[in-house]
Amino acid sequence: MTRILAVDDSPSMRDMVRIALSSAGFEVTSASDGQEALDIARQSGFDLVLSDVNMPVMDGIQLIRALRAESAYRHIPILMLTTEAGPDRKKEGKDAGATGWIVKPFDPAQLVATMHRVLR
């Protein structure tokens, strides 16, 4: 089963992402900030990481950078969940190593479709 690590500091968003993805047949693990996500990621493997950008403790950009420094996460798709559609933010994410982004707001169907875009 495809394993996804979903990172968001908002519990409602986290729930929504988790439920949307798990009902689409993915195995989802949630984390509430970058640091927690990194700790979890180091302990087990994931096929895709989906992370919010603005978070306390460690933000999404730092998380992506840290994950890309881990050999297990060099090539897997890492997507950012962002409300900021601005080119600056996207560039910042890309520079950090993000594969792509999903712009909030999105609905569960869009989310799942995007997952299928990068996963088989």
Place this chain on the structure above:
Amino acid sequence: MAIDLAQFHDAFFEESFEALDSMEAALLKLNLGAPEPELIGTIFRVAHSIKGGSATFGFSEVASFTHTCETLLDELRGNRMQVTRHVTDLLLKSVDVMREMLRSVQRKEPIDAQRVADLQFDLELAIAQKNQPAAAPAPAPVVAAAPAPAAVEAAKPRVAHRWRISFRPYPQLFVHGNDPLRMIRELSEIGELSVKLDGNALPSLEALEPESCYLAWDLTLDTDAAREVVNGVFDWAEGDCDLQITEEEVPVQAAAPVAATAAPASEAKPSNVVNIADAKPAEAPKEAPHPAAAAAVHEGPKAGATDGGSIRVSTEKIDELMNTVGELVITQSMLTQLGSKFTGHAAEQLRSGLATLERNVRELQESVMRVRMLPISFVFSRFPRMVRDLSGRLGKHVELKMTGDQTELDKTVMEKIGDPLVHLVRNSVDHGIEMPDVRSAAGKPQTGTVFLNAYHKGGAITVEVGDDGGGLNKDRILKKARERNLIGPNETLSDDQIYELIFMAGFSTAEQTTDISGRGVGMDVVRRNIKELGGTIEVRSEYGKGSRFIITLPLTLAIVDGQSVAVGTETYIVPLITIIESLQLKQGMVNRVAGSGEVFWFRDGYVPVVRLHEVFGVEPRTTQLHEGLIMVVEGEGRKVGLFVDDLLGQQQVVIKSLETNFRRVDGVSGATILGDGAVALILDVPGLIRVATQRLAA
């Protein structure tokens, strides 16, 4: 796939209200001169999350307003705008408006659109007026969709365009997790795709870097999809490739039914070449780099409730649990009593088992109690804002000092203590603290201090509200009390008795009532509310120096530490907190006073005797005062000696409401079930004193 987003709404509202509280707190802490980037980061994140959530869950009005808020905050975060008093005022108002909007949405009520629009306008104005003129506020909320492959799925290859795509990834394409195969697959889903591989750059096997991309492709796509759909396939690869998309004339057949789907006029134009890697920077001029932004997102762990592993549980569930534990305590004490009657070799084991049970039950009870306890900061947190707003309106300088805000108390007590505290703090700011010039004239610092303090004392929590203002004016209180016939014209009162007058119904000493502190419906209601919680309030004051209100509350409403007393065959529970002393009167110590009945000298004054058997109409073991015991109790500043047959023991009892199970009885606050299954009434000492006084007067 149908997922009902409504199931996330409650969680969203709850987290948003919490987030708004922390946004408000951060705003109040914000230093106007040198705003702390961490605080601005916190504030920004709140607006940001609410915007994202409300947009996702379909609350577009909230999303739109919050977006404007966020835009302003982004300016602050990027140091492109000064944090002024005006700006923080606007943001505080925004917190109110967001709260209001969310509350309206939650209750499915209409939003006060005018208020929202007004404030939104003010925010936009503030953004427009910042130091640099440029950059008009982003007009619309972000409704940009995700790279919409959903739209793509349905598209049948109904040829309207022929796109020639030259896709030449840079070697690092893979590094970001992008896969050319994915993009080619996606293209093939939106139309008829022919693929030509360009492998010219492929090195020899020895020189090949496995992590680099050496391949390039020339693709031809026949589709009705517009240019941005095709572009969208590659959007994540932006900057990692050279991409050219050219439109080519479609040969013969399909030229007719074009543009039915997405493509507006501009896309239907003849071919033009767009290199997205170049195009992006041109359409959005780079803003000045913001050094603060990076720092702002670093943040220490969130304080308080969200820290560590925690779960949300509804209060009802905890109440149920509490109730069950209460029943368990009763069952356990029944068993303990029963166990003491057993004899024989197994009895010892039984009793030791019962002792363990008792210990475990007590621990369980304490644990459940702790679950219900919250730091009083939940109540205190509203005061910084309130004091700030009030003092601003009154033209006073007031500093609020809060201590002990981590002191814990039961949630139900907390919910009920909020209003009385609000009233007291308001009074302190409005009536207590003087105007700056008055303070200067009196040789005090211009800025007055209102303080809030909370601490545990015995089995109770004490909350103090005080100020260094003018203090209570005894002469004025007396004058007013006489005017209102609250006291006789020649009655002389001690200081404490004078201060007590302010708690009487219909008393207000303010020269003129204001819309801030109400019109004399004040302190009596405060006292009543506190009394209903089983607490007390008293006041200390020194004229010219300030006042201090001291509130004592039980830590919980669910159990009470009580002394059980016997009157005839009945058992009553007297809350320990009210008991001063128990003593045995000797013959001759009791005087009969006209109008007051029996009194005896206790410490520094005469105390009336209240015969409990008379109040409750039960048959006592004895009616002779020297044969029973006197328990001196205090309520609302008055002392009485309760005459009882005997003292039984101290115990924690679980309070059962009489009102729910029977009806309200004067002088009784509730009931409990004793170990032997009998019901004992818990005395409401202030109420009992009232009842007894009325009886004497009658």
